[in-house]
Amino acid sequence: MPDTTRPPILQVSGLHKWFGTLHVLQGIDFSVAAGERVAIIGGSGSGKSTFLRCLNFMEMPTAGRIALDGTPLGRASAGKPDEVRYPESELCRVRERVGMVFQQFNLFPHMTVLENAMEGLVTVKRMKKAEARERALRELDKVGLGGKTDVYPGRLSGGQQQRVAIARALAMEPEILLFDEPTSSLDPELVGEVLRVIRQLAEEGRTMLLVTHELGFAYHFATKVIFLADGVFHEVGTPDEVLKHPKQERTRAFLERFTEFSF
Amino acid sequence: MDYAFDFALVVETFPILMRGFVVTLELWLPSLAIGLAGGLVLALARLSHSRVLRGGSLVYIELFRDTPVLIQLIWFYYAFPILIGVQLSPFTAALLALALNTSAYGAEIFRGGIQSIARGQWEGAKALGMRHADVLRRIVLPQVFKLMLPAFTNRAVEVAKMSSLASVLSVHELMYQGRLLSSTYYRPFEILTTVAVVYFVLIYPATFLSMTLERRMAGKG
Numbered sequence: 001m002p003d004t005t006r007p008p009i010l011q012v013s014g015l016h017k018w019f020g021t022l023h024v025l026q027g028i029d030f031s032v033a034a035g036e037r038v039a040i041i042g043g044s045g046s047g048k049s050t051f052l053r054c055l056n057f058m059e060m061p062t063a064g065r066i067a068l069d070g071t072p073l074g075r076a077s078a079g080k081p082d083e084v085r086y087p088e089s090e091l092c093r094v095r096e097r098v099g100m101v102f103q104q105f106n107l108f109p110h111m112t113v114l115e116n117a118m119e120g121l122v123t124v125k126r127m128k129k130a131e132a133r134e135r136a137l138r139e140l141d142k143v144g145l146g147g148k149t150d151v152y153p154g155r156l157s158g159g160q161q162q163r164v165a166i167a168r169a170l171a172m173e174p175e176i177l178l179f180d181e182p183t184s185s186l187d188p189e190l191v192g193e194v195l196r197v198i199r200q201l202a203e204e205g206r207t208m209l210l211v212t213h214e215l216g217f218a219y220h221f222a223t224k225v226i227f228l229a230d231g232v233f234h235e236v237g238t239p240d241e242v243l244k245h246p247k248q249e250r251t252r253a254f255l256e257r258f259t260e261f262s263f
Numbered sequence: 264m265d266y267a268f269d270f271a272l273v274v275e276t277f278p279i280l281m282r283g284f285v286v287t288l289e290l291w292l293p294s295l296a297i298g299l300a301g302g303l304v305l306a307l308a309r310l311s312h313s314r315v316l317r318g319g320s321l322v323y324i325e326l327f328r329d330t331p332v333l334i335q336l337i338w339f340y341y342a343f344p345i346l347i348g349v350q351l352s353p354f355t356a357a358l359l360a361l362a363l364n365t366s367a368y369g370a371e372i373f374r375g376g377i378q379s380i381a382r383g384q385w386e387g388a389k390a391l392g393m394r395h396a397d398v399l400r401r402i403v404l405p406q407v408f409k410l411m412l413p414a415f416t417n418r419a420v421e422v423a424k425m426s427s428l429a430s431v432l433s434v435h436e437l438m439y440q441g442r443l444l445s446s447t448y449y450r451p452f453e454i455l456t457t458v459a460v461v462y463f464v465l466i467y468p469a470t471f472l473s474m475t476l477e478r479r480m481a482g483k484g
Contacts, residue, residue, distance in 0.1 A: 056390060058386060058389070058390065088394060088395065089394075092392045092393070092394055093392065094392075095389065095390055095391065095392040096391075096392040099390065099391075100390040102383065102386065102387060102390070104383050105383075105387075106383040106384060106386055106387025106390075107387065108384065108387065108388070108402055109406070110405050110406050110409065119388075119391065119401065120391035120392065120393075123391075123393055123397050123401055124391055124392040124393055124397075165387075168391070169390075169391075172391060172392070
């Protein structure tokens with residue numbers, strides 16, 4: 001259950017993102033309690049991936065502040081609160097705590113499965129190889145790939161590669177895990193194995209944010225669902241509220257397009 | 264053909280050609296090593312955020328790529344010393360010219376390689392909290408080396424051939440010895456054919472090695 005006794009683990013205020021003249025995120029205020037599982041849905045180009053990517057600074061916010069565990073990130077100049085600078089060292093520390101799983105997996109092709117899972121531990125956390133190997137193996141076992149440690153990613157199926165990517169992110173023991181359309185690149189028959197792993201993580205009480213088109217999965221997985229449209233949170237609520245009894249017309253119209261899902 | 268090939272002469276002059284061969288190696292290998300190391304530094308400059316670094320490295324690269332190597336060799340021996348007030352030996356001038364020339368071509372190979380690495384690789388590494396320098400070192404450059412191996416071996420072959428131009432500066436490498444011997448004995452056919460064969464024997468293994476390495480790396484990936 002989400003922990004509402006502590007301050008929110010993640011807090012977003014006044015988040016704006018422009019790509020040139022395109023105003024993708026138009027002012028988002030949002031907070032996540034520890035242990036919450038948030039599903040973010042919306043049409044293509046709605047800004048949902050952009051929003052997620054701002055949370056670990058894969059995209060830099062144009063305006064607004066993000067706070068992790070109560071501490072605002074970045075440094076604002078004294079006279080100009082809108083100009084926030086993000087030194088590389090700070091971004092690196094944030095990304096150790098906020099992990100990400102990508103739609104395209106982004107595994108390192110020149111490293112084995114085990115080396116991929118260990119890479120963050122060895123290079124970022126500067127862990128000893130033996131300890132890193134142990135931790136990486138644990139996560140690989142968890143996602144069901146403990147037997148493929150010496151295989152190169154090119155030899156794996158998409159579902160297997162994504163599971164390695166999840167293990168790689170988990171090995172860093174992040175406080176928050178972000179999933180950017182983790183199954184959108186997968187053949188339909190491989191989607192299930194990845195969703196199963198993600199559902200397993202849900203049982204561990206980890207804070208997770210998931211951008212997805214898998215509405216059926218979102219219904220069962222999430223504690224909160226957000227429908228993003230026109231760069232703002234159009235509707236926010238429990239899965240039941242947003243997916244089964246949406247209040248907004250726009251949300252209803254969006255959901256109607258997903259005739260093939262059922263929960 | 265009425266010509267009688269004088270093998271005895273080849274046998275007799277071979278040690279002198281071999282002395283030249285050693286000098287060729289002394290030109291080839293260091294300029295290759297320095298050139299590729301310098302090329303990496305230049306490529307990073309070409310890709311840096313600083314406009315000064317980007318512009319400066321571009322000028323350097325274009326200068327070496329758009330002028331004949333022979334001119335570069337001659338310039339470093341006759342013109343450069345006037346700039347710095349120190350006379351360079353022919354060997355040093357030749358080595359300098361070859362090394363800098365290789366670094367310019369090497370820079371373009373590295374730059375192309377780095378830019379061809381998918382953005383997802385940078386993102387996957389940065390998402391783990393890796394700094395830019397670590398992403399380069401652990402993720403991007405290892406893939407670049409593999410990808411660019413054919414281009415690098417081509418460069419190695421070119422530099423080996425370019426080393427023969429140092430003979431113009433009277434560096435006592437293989438070509439110089441060959442021309443000297445062929446005019447001394449008035450037997451250019453035997454001498455220069457032998458010189459060509461020695462170059463082939465030197466260069467072919469490099470080509471062969473690159474093919475083997477490429478095949479092995481293709482198997483692993």
